[in-house]
Amino acid sequence: MTEPLLSVRDLKKHYPIRKGLFNRQVGAARAVDGISFDIEQGETLGLVGESGCGKSTAANSVIHLEEPTAGEVIFNGNGREGATRNTDGTHPNDVTKFDDGELMEFRRGAQMIFQDPSSSFDPRMPIGNAVGELLKVHGMSDRHRRRAIVEDLLERVGLSANDFDRYPHEFSGGQKQRIALARALVLNPDLIIADEPVSALDVSIQAEILSLIDDLQEEFGLSLLFISHDMSVIRQICDRVAVMYLGEIVEIGPVEEIFTNPQHPYTEALLSSIPTPDPRAELGGIELRGTVPSPTNPPSGCRFHTRCHKVIQPEGVDIDQGDWRGLLNFREKVITGEIDIEQVRENVAGGGTEPTDSEVRAEVRREFDISETVDDPDLEETLSEAMNLLLEDNAEMAGEFLSEEITTPCAETEPGTTVHAPDHESACLRHESRAAAEPNPADD
């Protein structure tokens, strides 16, 4: 069996948070927190997620622009054969263990392109020289040969050999991204990591660049790690996709499978945000509220539970899912002290007469999309009690009360991996509890 071109195993990048006079470490931002994936020869793997999920940190750690905190990045490109492990358990092709010479050699085989090509070109250097620079660094001293290679590449990326002596400011954003592609290809790499390569471009230009990347991949037999926050871009270019949330991969699988049969609620929410002309589209209307929480203090259990539309209800509770989400959002805001009941009162009054307590309660319910009555007497009582405490200006006690009375299994248990098909996995507790609930034929 041939080895994957790239195998990433349990990769972590934690940034230390330091404070005080002695700059002591008081915590860490777990930007990438144990991700694993393979990329086969000639394959494009997408890495998708909202801003702040850790995609760029993952890319930079794979290509060793950042020193990973832990994990392995095994690269079988550059003529390195799939090797067996050393006796000490390390892998001879593990980029994280490479010395400077090996890293330089690795960079011949793995190149990166970025979102904004403008910032990566020296405005005083003709673009031909910028593209050919790496050939020089890697020992090609013959200027004429370098020029011939670069002119050929400029044509292959849709520019002209005559563009060699022109300067970066003479090119549009799309053309600059073509030049960046030529530069990435100049050492004939096996792998390109593209970090949001089209998101700074006009939509019409995006399609051109995506199609160019697709053509070049075929022509050069490249593997690609393609990073984007945009699911529709991913669909156009990738074979498989890894969905990343708050430092972790929550689902991975073939693109068509992920689009037609998503298994993680976060994937569903990302798919739902793609504009579609079909109003019957099944996943329309899932609202992904708020932003990705900070990786310095990620939510317990499943990291997505604070925003998940399918967050699990405790045993014995079976209320409207919207109400359950609303109750959990309310609980969270009370605990973090973000509900200013005086402000709610003022909003309801709108400059008029002082509102009654029941008007204030109704406003809070509206704010959190909670029905007039929650369909579970115990929870309704809990909500009512918490509101009483808020109205009595006892927010702290309301928070303590709610944190004890309302819990979800998703906050308590970290989900393991569920395999849905040979190449399709996700990490959601719903699948685990379903599997546990299914009778085991061996028990019959």
Ligand SMILES: Nc1ncnc2c1ncn2[C@@H]1O[C@H](COP(=O)(O)OP(=O)(O)OP(=O)(O)O)[C@@H](O)[C@H]1O
């Ligand atoms: N040097 C750093 N020190 C501390 N935290 C960092 C550092 N770099 C990134 N982070 C944090 O790590 C998390 C992941 O950031 P990253 O840029 O990798 O996400 P992303 O998914 O690529 O988002 P974007 O598309 O906005 O770049 C963010 O919360 C970010 O604030």
